Amino acid sequence: MIITNNELVYSKYKDDYDILFLDGTYRDVLVKTRDKVHEGYELLTHPLSSSIKPNETPYKSVIISDIKGNLNYNSVIIIENSIMTFDKFNLNKIKNINEKMKEDFKLIDLTVLKSALNI
Amino acid sequence: MLKVVHYINQFFANIGGEEMAHVPAEVREGIVGPGLAFQQAFGEEAEIVATIVCGDSYFNENMDEAKKIIIEMVKKYNPDIFIAGPAFNAGRYGVACGTIAQAVKDELNIPVLTGMYIENPGADMFKNSLYIVSTKNSAAGMRDAVKKMAPLALKLAKGEKIGSSAEEGYMPNGTRVNFFEKERGSKRAVKMLLNKLKDKEFVTEFPMPDFDRVAPNPAVKDVTKAKIALVTSGGIVPKGNPDHIESSSASKYGKYDIEGVMDLTEETYQTAHGGYDPVYANEDPDRVLPVDVLREFEKEGKIGSLHRYFYTTVGNGTAVKNAKAFAEKFAKELVADGVDAVILTST
Amino acid sequence: MKLELGYVFIKDIQFAEVSKVENGTLYVNRDEVKALILEDQNFKSADVELARPGESIRIMPVKDVIEPRVKVEGPGGIFPGTINKVETVGSGKTNVLKGAAVVTTGKIVGFQEGIIDMTGPGAEYTPFSKLNNLVLVCEPVDGLKQHEHEKALRFAGYKVAVYLGELARALTPDEVHTYETPTLVEGIKLYPELPRVAYVCMLQSQGLMHDTYVYGVDAKQIVPTLIYPTEVMDGAIASGNCVSACDKNTTYHHLNNPVIYDLFDEHGKTLNFVGVIITNENVYLADKERSSNWSSKLAEYLGVDGVVVSEEGFGNPDTDLIMNCKKIEAKGIKTVLITDEYAGRDGTSQSLADADVKADAVVTGGNANMVIDLPAMDKVIGYPEVADIIAGGFDGSLHADGSITAELQVITGATNEMGFNKLSAR
Numbered sequence: 001m002i003i004t005n006n007e008l009v010y011s012k013y014k015d016d017y018d019i020l021f022l023d024g025t026y027r028d029v030l031v032k033t034r035d036k037v038h039e040g041y042e043l044l045t046h047p048l049s050s051s052i053k054p055n056e057t058p059y060k061s062v063i064i065s066d067i068k069g070n071l072n073y074n075s076v077i078i079i080e081n082s083i084m085t086f087d088k089f090n091l092n093k094i095k096n097i098n099e100k101m102k103e104d105f106k107l108i109d110l111t112v113l114k115s116a117l118n119i
Numbered sequence: 120m121l122k123v124v125h126y127i128n129q130f131f132a133n134i135g136g137e138e139m140a141h142v143p144a145e146v147r148e149g150i151v152g153p154g155l156a157f158q159q160a161f162g163e164e165a166e167i168v169a170t171i172v173c174g175d176s177y178f179n180e181n182m183d184e185a186k187k188i189i190i191e192m193v194k195k196y197n198p199d200i201f202i203a204g205p206a207f208n209a210g211r212y213g214v215a216c217g218t219i220a221q222a223v224k225d226e227l228n229i230p231v232l233t234g235m236y237i238e239n240p241g242a243d244m245f246k247n248s249l250y251i252v253s254t255k256n257s258a259a260g261m262r263d264a265v266k267k268m269a270p271l272a273l274k275l276a277k278g279e280k281i282g283s284s285a286e287e288g289y290m291p292n293g294t295r296v297n298f299f300e301k302e303r304g305s306k307r308a309v310k311m312l313l314n315k316l317k318d319k320e321f322v323t324e325f326p327m328p329d330f331d332r333v334a335p336n337p338a339v340k341d342v343t344k345a346k347i348a349l350v351t352s353g354g355i356v357p358k359g360n361p362d363h364i365e366s367s368s369a370s371k372y373g374k375y376d377i378e379g380v381m382d383l384t385e386e387t388y389q390t391a392h393g394g395y396d397p398v399y400a401n402e403d404p405d406r407v408l409p410v411d412v413l414r415e416f417e418k419e420g421k422i423g424s425l426h427r428y429f430y431t432t433v434g435n436g437t438a439v440k441n442a443k444a445f446a447e448k449f450a451k452e453l454v455a456d457g458v459d460a461v462i463l464t465s466t
Numbered sequence: 467m468k469l470e471l472g473y474v475f476i477k478d479i480q481f482a483e484v485s486k487v488e489n490g491t492l493y494v495n496r497d498e499v500k501a502l503i504l505e506d507q508n509f510k511s512a513d514v515e516l517a518r519p520g521e522s523i524r525i526m527p528v529k530d531v532i533e534p535r536v537k538v539e540g541p542g543g544i545f546p547g548t549i550n551k552v553e554t555v556g557s558g559k560t561n562v563l564k565g566a567a568v569v570t571t572g573k574i575v576g577f578q579e580g581i582i583d584m585t586g587p588g589a590e591y592t593p594f595s596k597l598n599n600l601v602l603v604c605e606p607v608d609g610l611k612q613h614e615h616e617k618a619l620r621f622a623g624y625k626v627a628v629y630l631g632e633l634a635r636a637l638t639p640d641e642v643h644t645y646e647t648p649t650l651v652e653g654i655k656l657y658p659e660l661p662r663v664a665y666v667c668m669l670q671s672q673g674l675m676h677d678t679y680v681y682g683v684d685a686k687q688i689v690p691t692l693i694y695p696t697e698v699m700d701g702a703i704a705s706g707n708c709v710s711a712c713d714k715n716t717t718y719h720h721l722n723n724p725v726i727y728d729l730f731d732e733h734g735k736t737l738n739f740v741g742v743i744i745t746n747e748n749v750y751l752a753d754k755e756r757s758s759n760w761s762s763k764l765a766e767y768l769g770v771d772g773v774v775v776s777e778e779g780f781g782n783p784d785t786d787l788i789m790n791c792k793k794i795e796a797k798g799i800k801t802v803l804i805t806d807e808y809a810g811r812d813g814t815s816q817s818l819a820d821a822d823v824k825a826d827a828v829v830t831g832g833n834a835n836m837v838i839d840l841p842a843m844d845k846v847i848g849y850p851e852v853a854d855i856i857a858g859g860f861d862g863s864l865h866a867d868g869s870i871t872a873e874l875q876v877i878t879g880a881t882n883e884m885g886f887n888k889l890s891a892r
Contacts, residue, residue, distance in 0.1 A: 048781030048819055049749040050672055051709040053875075063750075078751075078785065081819055085781065088808065088815040104575035107612055112673035115686050116750040285892035295813035295891045297832045297874070299590075304804055304885025305724035308774050308829040312802040313736055315827050316661045316772045324890055325807065325828040327821045 002113070003036070004061035005029050008106040009113060017117075018066060026060040027086055033062045034079045040068035043075035045116045047082040050108060055089040058102070059109040063116055121165035121276045124196050125154045126189070126203040126219055128212045131258075132172040140176035140211075144185055146192045147172065153261055157202065160269035165276065169196050175211040178219070179367050179393060186222045193223055200276035201227075205234030205264040206241060208256040210368025213241030214436050220249050230275035234268050237290065240368055240436040246290040250275065253290050291326065345459035348426035350449075352434030352442075352465045353400065353407035354392030355383070364433055366393025372432035372445040374452075377425075382411040394435030395466050407464055426458050434465055467557045468646040469696035472538070472639025476565035479516050479598035487633045492566050494600060499626055503604055508618040510607045515847045517569070517599040521584045522844035525601055528580030528878045529570040529708050531594055531716040532623045534563040534630035537700065544631060545701040547682025549624045556697035561634040567597040567718055568630065570623040571848040572604055574616050575675065580711040580878040581840070581870070588840040591880040593887065594718070601847050602626060613674050620706050623717070645696050645730050647741060650768065657738040664740045664768055665695070665725050666761055666775040666794070667884075668786060670707045670714065671746035676779075677706040678715075680744065690745035690760040692768075695726045698742065707778070712834045712880040713806045715778050719879065724886045725774050725804070740768050745790070747783040754782075758789035765794050772800040777883045780808060780834075784819040795824045806831035806881035807891060811873070831881035832889040835873050842868030 001018040004010060005028065010021045022028050030047055037043055042065040048054075049062075097105070129139045131152045150158055151170040158167055171192055178185045193201060201223045203216035213235040220231040234252035235242055242251055252271060254264040267288035274281060281287055283296035300307060307324070314321040339345050356364055362373050380387075383404035390400040390407060405411045413425045430449050434442070453461065475490055482493035496514050503512040517523045537543045540558015543550030569582065582594045589595035604622055606615045648656055669678040671685040678685040680693075680703055693702060703720045726742065733739040745761040748754060765773055773794055777787045784805070791801050803825055807817035813833055842865075850868070863872050874880045881889060 044751055045749045046751060046754070046782035046785055050676055051670070051714070051779040051781065051783075053710070053780065074751075078820075082781075084816060085808075085819045088810050101575075104612065108575060108674055111613070112676065112749055115671075115673045115748065116753075118750075283890075283892040285890070291892055293814055295807055295809040295817060295833045297836050297889060297891045299888045300890045301888065303724055303728075303888050304829045304831055304882070304890065305728045305774075305776075306885070307890075308725065308802045308804050308885050309728045309732060311827050311829060312663065312772050312774055312800065313661075313732070315800045315802065316663075316737075321827060323826055323828045324830045324892065325805070325817060327823055327825050327828075328816065 001041070001064050001066055002061055003029055003033050003064060006059040006061050006106050006109050008110050009061045012110065026054055026058055027083070029060045029062060030079065030083050030086055033064060034083060036064050037072065037075045037079050040071055041065050042069065042072045043078055047079055048085060050112045052105070052108060053089055054086045057105040057109065059105050061109055061113045063113070120163065121199040121273070122196060123157070123161070123165050123167045123272070124193050124198040124201050125157065125167050125170045126201070126216065127152055127154070127170060127172055128215065129172065129174045134172070140174040142174035143177050144171060144173040144188050144192070146170070153265070156261060156265040157269055160265050161273065164273055165199070168198065173215065175209070175215055178215040179211050182218065186219060189219055190222060190226055193229070194227060198229060200272050201229050201231045202268065202272055203231070203233040205252070205254045205261070205268065206239060207254055207258055207260060208236040208239055210240050210436060210438060213239035214244065214367060217241040217245035217249060217251070221245060224249065232268060232272045232275055234264050238438055238440055240438050242290060244436065247293045250281070250289045250292070252288050339460050342422055342460070343420055344423040346424050346426055346457055347413065347422050348453055348458040348461045349408055349410065349413065349429040350461050350463050351408050351429070351431050352437070354390045354433040355388055355400070355404045355408040355431050356391045358387055358389050360389065360391045364391045364431070366391055366433060367435040369433040369435070369437050370441065372430055372449065374428050374430050374449065376427055377410055377429055378427040380410060381414045383408060392433045392435055392466065407466065409464070426456065428456070467694040467696050468644065469556055469699060470559045471643045471645065471699060472559060472561045473564040473641040473643070474561055474634045474637050475640045476563050476598055479518060479566060479600060481516065485633055487563065487637060492563060492598060492630065492633070494630070499600070499629065502625055502629055503602060503622045506618050506622060508607055508610055508614060509604045509622070511605045513603045515601040515603065517584050517601055517847060519584060519596050519598070523584045524843040524846045524850070525569055525571060525582040525599070526580060526846065526848045526850065527571055527573065528582055528711065529572055529574070529619055530623050530705055531718040531878065532568045532627035533718045533721050534566055534568065534627045534634070535701065535721065536561050536628070536631035536635050538635055542700065544628055545624050545704055548621070548679060548704055549628050552681050554697070555700035555702055556694045560700055561631070561637060561639055563630060563634050565598055566630065567594060567599050568623055568627045569594070569599045569601045570619050571601060572615070572619050573849055574612055574619065574708065579709055579876065581876050582878050583840055583843060586841050586843070587838065588877055591838070591874060591877045591889065593879055600626065600630070603848060616675060616706065624704065645699070647694050647696065647739065650740065653738055653740060657734060660734070660736065660738040661771040662740050662769055663729060663737045664743055664765055664770045664773050665729055666743045666745060666765070666773050666790060667723070667725070668775065668777050668783065668790070669703065669744060669746050670778040670783070672749050675708040679704045679706055685746045686748055688746060690743055690757050690764060692764065693742045693744055695730065695739065695742050698723055698726060703744070710780055710875055711878045712875045713779060713831065713883050715882070715884060716879065719882060719884055719886055724884050725776055729774070740770055747779060747786045749782060754786050754789055758786060758793050761790055762793035762797055765799050766797045770799055772802070774802050774804065776804045776885065781819050788820045788822045788825060791825045792822055802827040802829065804829045804831070804883050804885045806883050807833045808835050809833045811835050811837055829885055830891050831883050831885065831887060832874065832891045834875045834881045837871065838874055840870040840872070
């Protein structure tokens with residue numbers, strides 16, 4: 001399952017993968033991922049993918065397992081640490097980014113996700 | 120010339136050792152004891168105008184009053200910087216230095232500096248809110264301590280920008296500060312590896328956050344058959360504190376026999392702990408060491424038995440190293456005595 | 467494998483009719499370089515500028531920095547698998563224009579990263595302010611897709627670096643340094659008493675603007691493997707990574723990998739530098755597990771006593787770093803890690819995104835969140851208006867007078883995690 005707030009990812013993969021699309025922020029994606037991890041889903045990609053900082057890009061996609069299992073401690077630690085890392089950066093708000101930049105950020109998020117989907 | 124007020128304890132003022140630790144705070148004009156070394160390091164730039172001498176026991180046992188009195192003393196001199204110690208590895212002195220320095224900083228807004236050994240409990244307590252210079256663990260390290268403390272004190276007094284902990288000699292305080300080393304990172308890494316390979320000492324540039332996780336043991340299978348022991352860091356001791364366990368920075372633990380004791384009372388037990396209001400613990404020590412409840416459980420068959428010995432120390436400013444050492448020792452006795460589980464109470 | 471690296475010292479760079487190196491000055495025919503770039507029809511125009519140490523020049527946004535080198539003797543050519551054929555490099559003789567560099571700039575995506583100031587406080591934080599730089603400013607054709615733009619710009623940089631490197635082919639170097647790595651068996655015979663050390667080099671491998679190439683192969687696709695240190699000196703590893711400016715390894719960093727050079731300094735004396743293990747930093751967690759399992763397995767297989775591990779990038783690579791550390795230490799092999807920190811502007815936040823008690827020997831390249839004021843420069847090469855949207859920049863980063871207030875993150879190479887710089891933190 002892909003959790004994302006990136007419309008480009010949604011439109012590209014909605015027929016191939018289970019997508020949980022959030023109309024929200026990067027942090028909303030992390031929090032939703034955490035909630036899913038608490039329910040027993042396993043984290044498959046690292047939420048802090050790419051070196052673009054959380055206060056630069058508004059988009060984030062994360063892959064979790066399709067099925068629930070027992071709580072995966074590794075996943076818990078990684079997602080919690082990721083949220084803590086995100087909050088470190090939230091003091092500097094994302095500046096006004098224009099449409100072209102939004103497209104660029106969506107694209108980077110997509111290609112990084114793609115690398116994990118091995119397509 | 121910058122004005123300095125110096126704080127030292129009864130030992131460094133040459134009044135006496137532990138037996139004189141009860142002397143109250145007094146102020147003397149000019150230099151006393153180690154102040155001389157500081158004065159020499161300051162040269163013409165600063166002058167120690169007064170030295171406050173205070174017994175470690177007096178300070179730790181009358182903290183509020185001592186702070187008030189000493190603040191007044193410091194206020195009178197209006198110094199540019201207040202220096203406490205260095206305390207090396209003396210626990211109560213270190214705690215006193217940290218406490219009074221913090222108070223002077225908070226209430227008088229004067230820059231402060233102290234120094235002590237990294238394992239001094241005062242270090243852990245105050246290093247994130249005060250500049251504490253890292254010293255050796257005994258007074259033999261006085262020259263080295265002054266060498267680091269004096270320049271930093273002058274900088275603080277002048278309001279200059281303070282660099283990283285590595286450059287200035289203070290204990291890392293949780294704030295990362297950038298600075299340029301003499302050698303590039305890769306060279307530092309290779310040198311660090313060579314030391315690590317030879318089992319020589321090396322200092323990491325980034326200490327990992329302290330985890331200290333202890334994996335829990337599996338649950339006791341049948342608690343109704345288990346022998347339970349009581350261990351506390353709440354300082355419960357037989358009345359009169361026969362082994363003189365210190366009220367803070369405890370250097371020992373006690374092992375006491377409660378065979379036949381069904382209940383701890385005001386007449387027979389007390390707390391030695393100096394870190395909480397002792398009134399309620401003294402009225403009924405079971406509140407901290409629940410012997411009475413466990414005796415009831417024993418009678419009702421809810422537990423197998425209450426172990427005849429309890430172990431106690433005071434967990435107030437106790438060095439982690441000491442706490443670990445105590446436990447390592449008596450844990451062996453608990454195991455040898457067939458204890459299945461321990462109830463550990465603190466405060 | 468043995469390589470003789472010949473340094474031709476460059477002290478100045480000038481435009482001239484004929485490209486050549488004479489008396490320590492690199493002369494460049496501007497039109498030839500432009501023509502070389504425009505061979506790639508993805509570019510509609512190209513310009514070439516100079517930036518020398520001490521000049522009041524700001525270059526932004528910087529994509530890559532490449533050092534001109536040429537293979538004088540021995541198999542293969544510089545940048546095998548990308549510019550030259552895939553033949554194995556790292557032996558024979560290679561000449562280097564030491565003190566010169568090619569810098570590529572370009573607005574590939576919205577956020578703009580990488581500033582090099584040739585003078586002022588910013589110059590202290592980047593090694594590239596000390597080089598004589600040939601700066602390429604290339605405009606893509608309209609509508610060019612980002613990944614094609616990135617590839618075109620990347621290759622333009624390598625091509626120009628190779629073109630300049632050629633100028634050193636026939637020259638006698640000012641200094642020659644010889645680097646030799648024996649085979650494993652030879653090494654054991656030569657240095658039976660010395661501790662065996664390997665270098666684990668982590669490569670960024672996450673997608674567009676985040677890739678590294680090994681003999682032309684995308685590092686995302688590799689499983690950790692061995693490489694001779696001298697192969698790296700010939701450009702076996704090339705950067706396609708543009709983020710983040712402070713802790714990405716430029717191609718220049720790969721060619722001059724300081725861990726490799728500093729380990730060689732001790733080789734045969736205090737340690738036996740057995741070789742280099744390269745590994746990647748994929749996003750997929752199972753890949754991270756596989757790669758760290760593999761690199762620790764290789765370290766054990768090589769029979770090393772200790773490793774230096776260097777990281778690249780921010781955030782999830784910290785997880786790879788810690789995995790590598792834990793698994794290698796678990797094999798009884800001692801580790802020293804090199805990383806950088808994001809401890810927040812006030813320096814009090816948790817520096818790394820992951821941690822472990824086993825990581826007890828760490829070298830840091832500094833806190834990348836530190837705020838720095840960069841004064842206005844007389845000339846800006848590139849696209850100055852993007853200061854507000856660079857990493858570590860923020861609304862109001864770019865002031866009316868041209869000065870910039872931003873985090874150290876924006877400066878190319880500032881907190882490099884190979885330990886290239888002297889910057890540290892405590």
